[in-house]
Amino acid sequence: MSTISTHILDVSRGRPASGVQVSLEMRNVNDESWLPLSQAWTDEDGRVKLFILSSLNLDVGIYRLTFDVGAYFSLLNVKCFYPQVSVTFMIDDAAQHYHVPLLLSPFTIDPTVSEWLNLLTRWFHVFAGILWIGTTYFFTWLDGRFTEAESKGEKEAEVWMVHSGGFYVVEKQKRPGPHELHWFKWEAALTWISGAMLLTLVYYMGGVLVDRDVMDISVGTATAIGVGVIIVSWIVYDLLAQSPLVKNQALFAIVSYALIVGVAYGLSRVLSGRAMYIHVGAIFGTIMAANVWMRILPAQRKMIAATSEGRTVDEALGVRAKLRSKHNTFMVVPLVFTMISNHFPAATYGDRYNWARLAGLILLGWIAAKIIRRA
Numbered sequence: 001m002s003t004i005s006t007h008i009l010d011v012s013r014g015r016p017a018s019g020v021q022v023s024l025e026m027r028n029v030n031d032e033s034w035l036p037l038s039q040a041w042t043d044e045d046g047r048v049k050l051f052i053l054s055s056l057n058l059d060v061g062i063y064r065l066t067f068d069v070g071a072y073f074s075l076l077n078v079k080c081f082y083p084q085v086s087v088t089f090m091i092d093d094a095a096q097h098y099h100v101p102l103l104l105s106p107f108t109i110d111p112t113v114s115e116w117l118n119l120l121t122r123w124f125h126v127f128a129g130i131l132w133i134g135t136t137y138f139f140t141w142l143d144g145r146f147t148e149a150e151s152k153g154e155k156e157a158e159v160w161m162v163h164s165g166g167f168y169v170v171e172k173q174k175r176p177g178p179h180e181l182h183w184f185k186w187e188a189a190l191t192w193i194s195g196a197m198l199l200t201l202v203y204y205m206g207g208v209l210v211d212r213d214v215m216d217i218s219v220g221t222a223t224a225i226g227v228g229v230i231i232v233s234w235i236v237y238d239l240l241a242q243s244p245l246v247k248n249q250a251l252f253a254i255v256s257y258a259l260i261v262g263v264a265y266g267l268s269r270v271l272s273g274r275a276m277y278i279h280v281g282a283i284f285g286t287i288m289a290a291n292v293w294m295r296i297l298p299a300q301r302k303m304i305a306a307t308s309e310g311r312t313v314d315e316a317l318g319v320r321a322k323l324r325s326k327h328n329t330f331m332v333v334p335l336v337f338t339m340i341s342n343h344f345p346a347a348t349y350g351d352r353y354n355w356a357r358l359a360g361l362i363l364l365g366w367i368a369a370k371i372i373r374r375a
Contacts, residue, residue, distance in 0.1 A: 004058065006065060006100045008046045011207030015216065016046025017104050019075070021068040024051050026061055034064060064088045065100055072104075103207060118201050125194035132187035133332055139184075140329050140373055143322075146172045174315075175307045185297055192289035199226075199282055203275050211272035222271055226279050229263060233283040234290050241295075241324065253366070260362060264355040273349030274342055277358060281338030284331040291324040329373055334365035 004024065008017040020042045025034040038051040070083030087100055142159060149157030161168045203209045204223045236259065246252050260280065267276040299321040306313045338358075341348040351357055 003097045004051050004063070004065075004100065005097070006042075006048045006102065008042055008067065008102045008104055009207065010046075011103050011105045011205075011219070015210070015212055015218075016042070016044070017069075017072060018042050018044045018046055020046075020072045022048055023066045023068075025064045025066070026058075027064070029061070037063075058091060059094050060091055062088065062090050067102060067104075069104060105205075105207075114201065114206075118198070121194055121197045121201065125191060125198055128187060128191040128194055129336075132191045133336075135184045135187060136325070136328060136332065137372065140325070142170060143172075144373070174318075175313055176304050181304070183297075185292060188289045188292040192285060195282065195285050199278065203278065208272060209275045211275075214268070214272060215270050217270070222275070225270055226267075226275070226282075229267065229279065230282050230286050233263060234287050237287050238290070238295075241327070246323065257359075257363065257366075261355070261359040264358050268355040273351075273354045274345070276354065277338045277341045277349045280358060280362075281335050284335040284338075288328045288331055288335070291328055295324045296321045326373075330366050330369045333369045333372075334362040337361055337365055 006022060008020055009015075010017040022040050022042065023036065024038045024040075025036050027033070028035055040048045040051055042048055065087045067085040067087075068083075069085050070080060073080040085102065085104075087102065089098070089100065091098060145159045146157050149159075157172070159170045161170070203226070204219070207219075209219055209222045209226070210217060237256070240246065240252065240255065245255065260283070263283065264276060264280050267279055270276075271279065299317040303313050303317050341358075348354060348357060348361075
């Protein structure tokens with residue numbers, strides 16, 4: 001005799017859906033009508049562990065579970081599009097147990113649409129990130145070559161390169177010339193925008209933001225916490241980067257590291273481990289993008305305006321912009337790590353001390369970035 005169980009998860013709240021009425025029916029092979037067999041309500045874990053069927057045996061055939069989700073959402077004062085959800089399935093082995101899980105949300109999108117959105121957005125995000133990270137480290141390498149030349153007393157240094165069958169020569173100038181300037185800005189913007197879309201699709205709408213074993217909160221509350229921490233982190237970093245503390249690089253790094261470890265620990269006590277990792281990555285990504293659009297580009301525009309108007313260029317603008325760019329090269333290495341961490345749960349967010357592992361890997365990433373910058 002077969003047995004049937006079910007489990008319902010409300011992804012909009014990040015918790016099991018309890019108190020949902022579930023009806024089990026069997027299709028009559030003679031007239032294709034539906035014969036009621038049993039009725040049950042999900043427990044506090046969102047489960048119907050076993051339908052009570054008295055003396056009925058579930059034989060091979062077609063069955064249907066109907067979930068009264070309209071009444072469930074009505075008790076929560078939430079409007080829903082589907083008042084009932086029916087799942088029709090076939091039992092082809094009378095000796096087996098059958099489990100029917102259901103993910104529930106009043107505003108979820110079609111799984112196929114969600115899959116394609118996730119795939120295309122992730123594809124775009126990775127490619128945009130490659131362009132941004134590539135240009136960032138290329139100019140870091142280029143600037144390193146000029147710094148070496150200047151240390152040797154070469155006043156008008158040139159860097160010669162060969163690539164794809166051509167030879168290229170680059171000079172570094174302290175002020176713009178009459179030629180067209182090529183800006184590198186959209187890579188940062190498009191990477192951040194596509195990253196924000198992924199964060200929304202996978203975490204804020206995807207059901208992996210909240211872990212009840214960590215904290216029993218709604219998805220809405222967790223989302224507000226996640227977004228709030230990202231915004232506040234940028235504000236705190238920006239204030240620190242404008243403070244006298246930034247003149248002492250070692251002390252600035254120590255304070256920044258302590259703050260980010262504190263954020264990781266705090267988020268690990270509120271969000272799921274996987275969500276904590278990706279939010280730390282989102283903090284780095286947001287700071288990097290804000291550095292480009294709110295600090296580096298405005299400084300460069302002021303330098304260009306001063307040159308056009310015949311005024312003396314404030315060299316401090318270039319120094320501050322370069323410092324922000326330097327910070328970006330250190331943040332991007334642990335950022336990439338957090339992006340791929342969801343593929344390795346046992347080694348990262350799945351561990352009991354996931355925040356400590358992330359803290360160690362951030363430090364390792366900063367060391368790697370320092371080595372890369374000197375290469």
